[in-house]
Amino acid sequence: MSDVAPGAVLRGAVDLSALKNRPAAPAPASDGDAPVSGAPSLVFDVTDASFGQVLELSKQVPVVVDLWAEWCGPCKQLSPILEKVVVELGGRLVLAKVDVDANPQLSQAFRAQSIPMVVALVAGQPVPLFTGAVPEEQVRQVFAQLLELAAQNGVTGRVPVEGEDEPADAPEEPPLPPLHQEAFDAIESGDYARAIVAYEKALKENPRDEEAQAGLAQVRLLDRVQGVDLAAARATAADAPADVAAQLVVADLDVVGGHVDDAFDRLLDLFQRLPSDARGPVQERLVELFGVVGVTDARVVRARGRLTSLLF
Numbered sequence: 001m002s003d004v005a006p007g008a009v010l011r012g013a014v015d016l017s018a019l020k021n022r023p024a025a026p027a028p029a030s031d032g033d034a035p036v037s038g039a040p041s042l043v044f045d046v047t048d049a050s051f052g053q054v055l056e057l058s059k060q061v062p063v064v065v066d067l068w069a070e071w072c073g074p075c076k077q078l079s080p081i082l083e084k085v086v087v088e089l090g091g092r093l094v095l096a097k098v099d100v101d102a103n104p105q106l107s108q109a110f111r112a113q114s115i116p117m118v119v120a121l122v123a124g125q126p127v128p129l130f131t132g133a134v135p136e137e138q139v140r141q142v143f144a145q146l147l148e149l150a151a152q153n154g155v156t157g158r159v160p161v162e163g164e165d166e167p168a169d170a171p172e173e174p175p176l177p178p179l180h181q182e183a184f185d186a187i188e189s190g191d192y193a194r195a196i197v198a199y200e201k202a203l204k205e206n207p208r209d210e211e212a213q214a215g216l217a218q219v220r221l222l223d224r225v226q227g228v229d230l231a232a233a234r235a236t237a238a239d240a241p242a243d244v245a246a247q248l249v250v251a252d253l254d255v256v257g258g259h260v261d262d263a264f265d266r267l268l269d270l271f272q273r274l275p276s277d278a279r280g281p282v283q284e285r286l287v288e289l290f291g292v293v294g295v296t297d298a299r300v301v302r303a304r305g306r307l308t309s310l311l312f
Helices: 016-020 051-057 073-088 104-109 136-152 178-188 192-205 210-225 230-239 244-256 260-273 280-293 298-311
Strands: 043-045 063-068 094-099 117-122 125-131
Touching: 043 073, 051 063, 051 178, 063 073, 073 094, 073 136, 104 244, 117 136, 125 136, 178 192, 178 210, 192 210, 210 244, 210 280, 230 244, 244 260, 244 280, 260 280, 260 298, 280 298
Parallel strands: 043 094, 063 094
Antiparallel strands: 063 117, 117 125
16 A cells, blocks of 8 residues: 555655644554644645645644546546545544646646545655545555554544534644744745745844744745646656756655655765766755755665765
C-alpha cells in the first residue's frame, strides 16, 4: 500500500505547521479517542490555498485525499463509497476532496497521472492507497491498513462527529505575533508574495526569530513552485542534467510533493558533478530545504552528512 516504513519519523510534503508558530501537539492516547480540532467535517473540499491546514490536521488524524473531476465517471462511482466508509469509521479518519481541474498545483504535487486517485496523509507524509474505482470491501481493507499504519506512527486522534460534545476545557492557543499572523493569513489566501514580505519584516525586527526564518523558507518554496508544470519541469531536467536551474526546480517540486530523499539526492549528485566555483547555488538551496524539512529529520541528517563529506 505504501513505501512508508512503519515506525518511521514521518514528515513529508511541505508542513505548514511551523508557519503558525504553534508547539507540536502531544501524541494522542493509543485508545484512539483523543479529540481532534481543526477538521471542518468528516468530508470536506480542499484547495491549493487551504492544503496547509490539511497537512496540519494529518498530524492528529489520518487524512484520505480523493483526487477527482466532474467529468470523471469512475470518480462518481468511487467518491460515494469513500464518503460512506469514512462516515462509518466515526471520525477515526477524514476525507479531503480535491477537484484536480480547479487545483492543478495539488494534482501536480501528488503526481496524479489518472483519476480517481486516492492517497492518504499521515503526519504530513503522503501514503499512496489506490488508483481507479475499487469495490467497497477493498476500500474498507485499505482503510483498516491505513489506520494500523497511522497508529504505528502515533497518529490516533479522532474527529468529533455530529451530536458529540466538544471538550469544554480545551486550552486556548496563544495569538500569533502580528507579522506572523499577517503571513499566515496571506498563505491561507494563496498570496505567497505578501507572506514573504511579512516574514522579511519580522526578521528585520528580530533576526533571531527562528519561526520567521522557517516560515520564510517554506513560503519561498511554495512561491517558487506555484504554477510550475511538473511534467515539463521533469522533462527539462532530464534533458539537461547539468542545468542547475532546471534541477533546482525539480528538487523544489519533490519536496512539496513529499519526495524528500529524491530532492536531496538530486541536488547532492549535481553538487558532486559541478566544478567548485559553480556549486554555490546548489549548496544554498540544500541548506534552505534542510530548514524546510526540519534539521532533526533523519533524511536531513543523512543528506547533511553527505554534503559535509563532499565539501571536505
